[in-house]
Amino acid sequence: DQQVKQNSPSLSVQEGRISILNCDYTNSMFDYFLWYKKYPAEGPTFLISISSIKDKNEDGRFTVFLNKSAKHLSLHIVPSQPGDSAVYFCAAVSYNTDKLIFGTGTRLQVFP
Amino acid sequence: DAGVIQSPRHEVTEMGQEVTLRCKPISGHDYLFWYRQTMMRGLELLIYFNNNVPIDDSGMPEDRFSAKMPNASFSTLKIQPSEPRDSAVYFCASSRDPKGGELFFGEGSRLTVL
Numbered sequence: 001d002q003q004v005k006q007n008s009p010s011l012s013v014q015e016g017r018i019s020i021l022n023c024d025y026t027n028s029m030f031d032y033f034l035w036y037k038k039y040p041a042e043g044p045t046f047l048i049s050i051s052s053i054k055d056k057n058e059d060g061r062f063t064v065f066l067n068k069s070a071k072h073l074s075l076h077i078v079p080s081q082p083g084d085s086a087v088y089f090c091a092a093v094s095y096n097t098d099k100l101i102f103g104t105g106t107r108l109q110v111f112p
Numbered sequence: 113d114a115g116v117i118q119s120p121r122h123e124v125t126e127m128g129q130e131v132t133l134r135c136k137p138i139s140g141h142d143y144l145f146w147y148r149q150t151m152m153r154g155l156e157l158l159i160y161f162n163n164n165v166p167i168d169d170s171g172m173p174e175d176r177f178s179a180k181m182p183n184a185s186f187s188t189l190k191i192q193p194s195e196p197r198d199s200a201v202y203f204c205a206s207s208r209d210p211k212g213g214e215l216f217f218g219e220g221s222r223l224t225v226l
Binding site: 045049091097098101 | 116143145151152153154156157160162168203210214215217218219220
């Protein structure tokens with residue numbers, strides 16, 4: 001029972017274009033959502049987060065959108081750069097626990 | 113300040129052997145998490161501790177898996193006996209405040225069970 005789902009295992013985008021990574025969740029008790037980025041042979045690192053009281057959070061080239069009614073969030077990267085090539089994990093945590101639940105990840109490749 | 117330190121980075125063992133993975137969290141972080149990364153399930157939470165006490169071990173797959181945190185600066189994840197399906201990358205992460213969201217991960221321990 002995967003509570004956080006990333007249905008696209010991979011995505012390929014040209015440099016300079018927009019990358020859109022999607023994430024769906026099933027647990028309505030989730031109230032905080034995060035994106036982590038992972039390079040090969042390294043641990044995941046925090047990228048950006050959003051609280052359920054917001055529908056958008058922006059940090060430089062990265063913007064996360066939250067649609068609570070659809071239980072869907074997305075990460076937009078504009079413009080995409082080759083250094084953004086990595087695996088991106090969506091994660092969620094509910095208000096009554098400290099458990100961070102991750103999705104299966106999406107491998108982004110940005111080509112020149 | 114040093115980040116989360118895991119050892120070993122790589123472990124190759126034979127089925128039936130005991131495996132012990134180690135983690136040193138960031139000083140001052142009260143929470144410690146053990147995750148396992150596989151292609152099928154992504155980053156799967158195994159267990160987490162708060163102030164050295166196990167809070168939720170519902171993700172531990174079987175009785176063959178056990179985890180301890182004898183003090184604030186050290187934790188172990190043990191698999192006994194190991195099986196080929198345990199092959200994965202195991203991550204340890206620590207945090208001051210998971211509700212604030214940011215976990216700091218170690219570089220992982222890649223386990224291969226032959």
